[in-house]
Amino acid sequence: MDAFTQHIGTAAPLRRSNVDTDQIIPAVYLKRVTRTGFEDGLFAAWRNDPEFVLNQPEYDGVSVLVAGPDFGTGSSREHAVWALLDYGFRVVVSARFGDIFRGNSGKAGLLAALVTEEVVEQLWATVEQDPGTKVTVDLEAKTISAGELSAPFEIDDYTRYRLLNGLDDVGITLSHEADISAYEATRLAFKPATLPAKA
Template sequence: MRSFTAHTGTAAPLRRSNVDTDQIIPGRYCATHRRTGYADGLFGDWRQDPGFVLNRPAHQGASILVAGEMFGTGSSREHAVWALQEFGFRVVIAPRFADIFRANSLMAGLLTVTLPRERVDALWETVEGAPDTEITVDLREMSVSAAGITDTFTLGADTRARLLAGLDQIDATLGFVDDIAAYEHSRRPGLPTSGTAA
């Protein structure tokens, strides 16, 4: 997984609230559990509209998505996160995320940043008026800045440390392999072990 320290990029303003995972990636694109091959399906139905934000030349190459309230509701499909990442997004900023979507994103290395609605409104207006405006999201400083807009965000210490190091949860757990082995060695005889048949 790529480490995330700070990212600077342009943004796509998605002025929609309650965007569910079926809108992020319609089910017809989710036939496999591979982690690649989903970019074409991102917002697949909405992208049929030439005026949709991701189709606008001014927002081509955006790596930050600025979305509305309750982004990522609906099913828990991880494909929604994979599609956003494969399309090129490194950060999604919104006033609030659905819990499962946010957990999936942070496990996969897609940074989800929660900012107050008024800050999101200000970012929308800024990038709509000047699409080449760059936004910097700094995980070290826990800050977002763009054209006179600055704010801070919060993230759990363990998740922040894992993202900064570029570790998924398995890699992070493997960092404790010696401690795990020592614990298993110290367990009372007769307790089940990972190698014990059911």
């Protein structure tokens, strides 16, 4: 994963609440066995609507998505994060995220920035008035700024640390292999196994 320190780009206002991961990418697009190529499934049902924000030419090339509350609820599909990344998004801003979506974002290198509903409203107003407004998301300082607006965002410290350093979770955990083995030696004997124990 590439390190993420600061991102500057234009933003799209998604004036919807409860955008679940089925809306972000419907199940029929989940049949691929690769980690890339999900761009065509992003918001598939809405992309046919000429009024949809991402179909407006002034929002071409956006990399920040500003969404209503409860973004990314529902299914655990990480494909939702991959589809946003494949389309070109690097940051999603909302007042509430689905837990699993927020976790998946941190793993895959998409910044899920938690702000108040007021900040979402201000960002919507700013980028609707001038779609060319550059939005700056600074992960070091945990701030988001656009035009006159500058506001803090929340992200848990550990995800921030990993994103700033571009660290791979599995590698970090395997450095604690001795702890894992020590724990395994203490597991209760009656816990079930799916396979017979190895001889």
